[in-house]
Amino acid sequence: MNLRRPSLLKKGLNFSDMATIIRCVRTDQSAITNKLIYVNDGNACFSFSLRRQEYFIPVGIILKCLMDVSDAELYEHLTAILTAEQAAADTPENDDQQSTLAETALVTAGVGAAGVVAAAAAGAAAGGETSSASASASAAAAAKLGTQFVRERALVLLSHPHRLGLFTRMECLAYLGKNFRPAMDVLESKSDAYVGQQVISEYVLVHLDKPKDKLRLLVFMLQKLWSFVDGLSQEDNQDTLMHHELYLPGHILNIFVKEKLQGYLQKIQNHAAQELVNNPTTTDLRASNWLRRLIESGGAGGAASRSGAAGAGGGVGLGMAYLGKDIEYMLNTGNLSSPSGLDLSQRTGLTIMADKLNWHRYLSHFRSVHRGAFFSTLRTTTVRKLLPESWGFMCPVHTPDGAPCGLLNHLAAPCTVATDLTPPPLSSSSSSSALLPSTPRSPHLPHTPSTPAATPGAVVLASGLGSGVGAVKSRDAVGRAVLRCLAPFGLAAVGAGVPPPGPPPVFLIVIVDGCVLGHIHADMAPGAVKHLRCLKATGEAGIPRDLEVAFIPFSQQGTFPGIFLFSAPARFVRPVRQLPSLNPKATAAAPTFELIGSLEQVFLDVLCPDGSSSSPTRSGQASTTGSATHEEVRPTDILSVMASLTPWSDYNQSPRNMYQCQMGKQTMGMPLHSFPFRNDNKLYRLQTPQTPIARTTAYDDYAMDNFPTGANAVVAVLAYTGYDMEDAMIINKSSMERGFGHGYIYKNELIDASQGASASRGARFTPSGLPVQMLGRPANSRRFQKPSIDSDGLPRPGEHISSGDVYACTINTVTGKADETKLKGSEDAIIDAVTVIGTGPKTALTKASVRLRFGRMPQIGDKFSSRHGQKGVLSQLWPDVDMPFASSSGMRPDIIINPHAFPSRMTIGMLVESVAAKSGALHGNFVDASPFRPSTLNPPPLTMSLKSRQPATRRGGSRMARSSVAASPAVSTPVPHSKLQRPVGVPATPATPATPAAGAAGGAGKGAGSFTPLDLPNPVSSAKPGQTAKAAATPAGPAAAAAAGAGCESNLPQNRGDLVDTFGRQLVSKGFSYYGTETMYSGVYGTEMECDIYLGVVYYQRLRHMVSDKFQVRSTGPVNPLTQQPVKGRSRGGGVRFGEMERDAMLSHGAAFLLHDRLHTCSDYHTTDVCSLCGSLLAPALALPRGGAAGSDAAAALGLGLGVGVGYGTVGGELRQKKMVCRVCGTGRGVVRVAMPFVFKYLAAELAAMNIKLTLGV
Structure with missing residues (x-):
């Protein structure tokens, strides 16, 4: 560069x-x-x-x-x-x-x-x-x-x-x-x-x-x-990605171990050389015994010890012993201890803990790329900018919104890293129109090859390994293959005595992995590069499929020209489709895919399809792409795995998609399936997860149904109470009691009975192999019996314990002292499992792992969010009888959110998901929510009977949408409104028999409609208001007639064929409003709401941020022994610190008297005696009793000597009636009792120690 x-x-x-x-x-x-x-x-x-x-x-x-x-x-x-x-x-x-x-x-x-x-x-x-x-x-x-x-x-x-x-x-x-x-x-x-x-x-x-x-x-x-x-x-x-490579974990570990071994070998070499100088007659480097002693003991014996070189030899042995410790230290701390620095820009923060909060978070660890800790200290934002060269390799959405923004990025879903092995060929599935997900696939992605996805045009690895697949690449072999392929195009290879053929504008240099191969004429270079691309796409002639062919043509004051080829590992590569303009063999029936790198992509013309079926390579039409030689496989290939799971992300404001990538990794879900066999320190588990109705194709591609993170909720956009202001949300209490958002937290506590063990303590284990320290107390002693501890001193699985209960006990066999382990915190727990652990196959069991399970039902203060970055705090659990309900179906929402959440944040994708998932629940199928494409690949007709519809086919088998509407059998009698929970003030209407031509049952009042079954056609007919399709004998209310007129297809907006229009017409086919709104009644007053309410189905996630882990409040608790003030910190049982800024806020709001309550009454309230005559705070003391030695002994016993008074405000017994006397004034006339903060008295004592007198005016 x-x-x-x-x-x-x-x-x-x-x-x-x-x-x-x-x-x-x-x-x-x-x-x-x-x-x-x-x-x-x-x-x-x-x-x-x-x-x-x-x-x-x-x-x-x-x-x-x-x-x-x-x-x-x-x-x-x-x-x-x-x-x-x-x-x-x-x-x-x-x-x-x-x-x-x-x-x-x-x-x-x-x-x-x-x-x-x-x-x-x-x-x-x-x-x-x-x-x-x-x-x-x-x-x-x-x-x-x-x-x-x-x-x-x-x-x-x-x-x-x-x-x-x-x-x-x-x-x-x-x-x-x-x-x-x-x-x-x-x-x-x-x-x-x-x-x-x-x-x-x-x-x-x-x-x-x-x-x-x-x-x-x-x-x-x-x-x-x-x-x-x-x-x-x-x-x-x-700063552009075209000049970047990756530091892979295996590479860093490899060079670190190499340097440590080289240092160890250097020590042995120096020691052997010293032995040859000091003892040339006794030192024999060819003797295996001497070399073995030198390596194992560092030359501590034999000639080495006699020559006085034992110290140096000991250093050699010590270095070998600590070689594994150095590697362990680097992995545990991420700190690199290297004399050379290993050509790395940083030596700290090289490792992170792979957190398994959920599967999304765990997967993102293996797809993340960090620019380096050094760049986080720079004040410039140049290194954080998203440059065009990152297209297709780095996700433009998946990056934190805080300090690491732009530095911590994530690979795009199809992007992978080149290795030393030749990659397998790329092909598309010919047996099914649904292809497997993008490749080259990372080994960390969950994938079932036998299960198809619903994404056309994706790229897959061929099932059979072709020739050369898995072979180790060699730069020399690649250079020879390139030389053979470019020889017909006039490549002049370099050699001894062969001068360069000409300057760059006429002849271009050809370099393979940093080795100059030769020169080629500029006119022949485009044809040679085209030939190389065709060969590498098929892997012919020894050209690796991941070979990066960067052809930089000559341009005035541009990048230095040449043909630069790279086959080394740690490069970014991603698949694209070759167009017929580059490869005539690439057709729609047999597409050809090519792996391109970050440098060559800058100088390529890659067509970005809009996701429609009119793309030339998909429809078989003549290509009108101009100079384009490649085409993107899918429009969503620029997104990471996490970002591609957001439904309709192209309808949202970009920061909201970034927030969802972060919140999606903070949700409670199903992180794993091996809970009985795991001993993680902390695990989160959602008890009642569901599969989303509206999902992207990536959701099926990566089998995310195995690790769900939320549930489908009926959401109403409504300002119903004051509890839904700002980002607050209301949850139906009955929905919560039925299991919505229920979760568990698993914590592991390790009980180590061998801590502090020594050989002098005698036998610590029983003949059965169980540690004596874990045995229960003697059965004949009632005070040793604990209801939650079994006979072996460990808890029983399934036992319910409360805060402060003892759930484990160990006994010292020498002293007989018992050590009890109590449950900390204020939550109750259940003993989920107990595992006894040993340190080796021949050692006794000395440790026990107790897994505790804490139930976490949703409560006020917990955080929830949709998949569009709309997070909210649960503000109230509203009773079901007080929730608003729909007039036609009686449906009550699970969640109520405020309408003000949408205008400023512009999360239109959430509004689309509401109507789309609602339509999918009614039709019994899943909705394709992938961005940059139409709503569904095969949209169902407007009128669709449940009897004639087959179950929706998905990966892994046939499933129906988890909706009570789709799973219910077809009914021929509508449910009258009187059978629903009718609120007070709404008159009951008689049920009207329904026929296939009768449509919706009529009734008095707008809320007297009925729920339309799935097997009925569109309830709207051409009959006049108040008449059926066959006769006008059936009376119909004006509300029903108005609803029928509003739902008539002739009154629908013009068929635009777009996303919203598709779902709107599907809702109309099931008797719902085209716009996704419904007429609702107040559950409190029973009256109809004046405006229609936007009601639909949205997939909601429960975040890990729960009030049970963060609340910090106390009435009484520990105090600081020095200042008598309450301690701070949730872990120590303290409260929230009331500091200087809080004091200023009180003063600015005119609530100065509250400072007396916060900083005095509820803090370190204390009463003491002050002399009003001299103003001394420390001089008042109890008057000494009269009566000789007995009185003196009593005073000394009470600590009254040297003028020190004891127990101010707490003196009891006989001394409570004693008189307080000022030792300076010699009288008690001016001694008065004053309330003050204890820390003020402490300040007076500290000043007195420095010979500074404090005088108070009382």
Whole structure:
């Protein structure tokens, strides 16, 4: 990458702010970052980090260290970037002028500086002497000179080693080794050239093994840097995803273990070398016994101990013993202890705990990508921005809304990470129109291959493993395959003595995984790339299917051109469909899919379908896509797994979709199915979950029915009482009692009987293997008997215990002291399971795990939310008899929310879900709620009989929507209104016999309608009001006639065919309003509400935030022994702290007297004696009793000596009648009792200790 960083100006003398950076990754995923920094004198410095210290080396020395090549050959390769016009302009007439300018630049820069520059304090100080203004001016001057000075830059690079007296490769290696010997761990017997070669091998372009490959890549980096300096190519954006790779957990663990093993082996090498020096006669490195002792005991015995090297050897053995501890420490804390830093930008926060609150949260852990803790400290928002290059790879919705916003992202659903193995082929299912979910599928996603989804056009992994599937990829093999495929297109491979064919505008470089493969003519490059894409889609000719083919054409002042191929792991890849314009074999009947990367996608034309069936590749029509070569598989491929579960997210405001991604991971649900076998510290479980009626295709793709997180609720949008203001919501009390929102919390308590055990305590276990400490108390002692403890000292499963009850007891076999474990908190619990645990197969059982189950019924203060980011707090459990009810069906809502929740938040998707799920419940099928597409794939007809309808087919078998309407049998007699719970004030109407032509039963009053059965056709007919379809003999009320007229299809809005119109007509077919509203009656007054109420079915989730875990209130409780004030903190039984800001709020509201109640009466209220004569708070004391020694002894016993009074306000017995006397005034006339905060008295005592007197005016 070409980067411009102002921090580079301080790296060294005359450094510029421009550099070319490459991150070199070995096959074991250990990496080294190399920088090529431009110096204003035309030179360049190559840098790398060694033990967290950055070193800079003139690039001319690195070039000479790589291969034995002549300066003329290097000069020819370096100047190959010149175009023909620039080369022709470089005439002999201009040689003198160019040489003069070059010499001036060299003299100005002072080229004779030291060869190797370390980024130490001296270097930073030297860099600081050059002002940024002069550096910018020099860079501008250099850019103004133009590319014609490439020749002069090349001369500067090649002449620099000559001035240091370095002419051959061995001399350069020796010079490099001499300077780096103190920093390298090599034996003293090794030569400087050997040390220099180690530096080149371990820190210079380490992803390449051959020196000639390193030389070619370094020459390319210099050409790209010069192009950047001259303004011919632009700066690369380091924050775009096109330049990013992933740090995978296995890779970090692998390089960490590698470094620890290398350090251990280095210790053994140093110790063995010391043994050879100290005891050359007795040391035999070929003796296996000596080596075994050296490794196991660190040389503690034998010749090592006799030579006095036992200390060093002990260090070796200690390092091996603690190798596993280091790995365990990193996994537990996330802190990386590494001397080199492993080329990571952070050393803390590398691990997180995989929380299994629900399945969504657990799954998101394995799909999350964090930019790094370093970027969270930056004040700029550049790194957090969502850039277009992230399309299809990073979800634009699934990111937190707090501090990690934009830094903690999640992979899109079809996006996966490339590995070292060749991926299997991509194909579509030909046996069914419903295809399996997007691939490559992550191994963490729940998936049943035999179960189809309801998504057309998805991508799947082929069931049979093709040739090469699972084989380990090799860069050399990929390079040879690419060379064979591009040879017909004129690819000129690089070789010894072969000069580059031409500059970039005419010839483009071809690089495979950072290795220069050759050059190809720019006119042949598009055809070659097209050929490569066709081969990689099928996996033919040895081309990996996940090969990234990034073709960057030449553009003025654009990205540096070339063909860059990548097959390394840790890259982002995702599937797209090839269009016939790219691959003629790609048709609608046999689509061809291709895995593309983040870099190549920027330079591709990918068609984004609108989700309709008119797409050229789906309908078989002629393609009118223009220059597009690829097409998205599905419109929802840009969303993550979590974001794709939100129904109709395209109808919501974008922040609400973000909130749902966070709240969906905080819901109580079904996190797992192995509750009896789990011992997690804390688990949440929803007791009565349901499957949503309105669901996206991703819900079935990932089998989310196995882990539901909510229930379908009948929701009314109504301002019914004052308890539904703001975000509050009302829940039907009867719905709650029937199981809506019921949940459990499982907590595990570990009882360790071996804590504090020692060998001196004697036997601690019984012959049966059970620990003696867990045995129950003696049966003959009643005070030891506990009703909740069994004979073994452990609780009985299923036992109900209350707060403070003892549920486990251990006994010390030596002292006989019992240790009881009591239930903490204020909630009752049930002993769910008891597990006795041992530390090994031959040891006794010393621990017990007790799983407690806490019931959590919904109560006031608990949080609920829909799937559209609409969260609310349960404000009241309203009785069922007082809830409003619908006039036609008598249906009462489960939840009432306020209408003000919609205008500002614009969650239109929730309104659509209400009518859609209502329609789905009436028709007995599920509704496709996927965004960017029509409502249902196969919408049912408007009139549909339950007798002729087959059960809805879903994945895993046939199921009906969990709706009482859909599951009820067809009825031929409507339910009259009198059979419903009729409120007071609504007259009963007689039942009217219904016939297929009679339609809805009429009656007096608007609320006298009847519920329309599913097997009846549309109750609206063409008969006149008050008449049936066959005769006008049946009387009909005006309300029924009005309802019939309103529901007539001829009165419906024009058929638009959109989402809302589809569901509206389906509701009309079942006798409901087109707009989803219903006439409702008040459950309190029994009168009809003036406006229709929006009533439907919405999937609601119960969040983990419950008032039982957060309430903090107390009347009496523990106090601070020093200040006598109540303690704070819920865990300690304290209250909410009343601080300074709360005091200011009281004063600003004119409620100053409440401060007396909060800060005095209910805090540390205390009464004490104060002398009104002298104003002393500490002088008043009890008068000493008279009567000689007896009185003195009594006073001393009471603590009255030294003028200290005891028990102020609490003195009892005889002393309560004693007189208080001021010890300063000598009289008790002025002593009065005053109420004050105890902390004030404590303050007076503290001031008195510092000889400061406090006087009160009483």
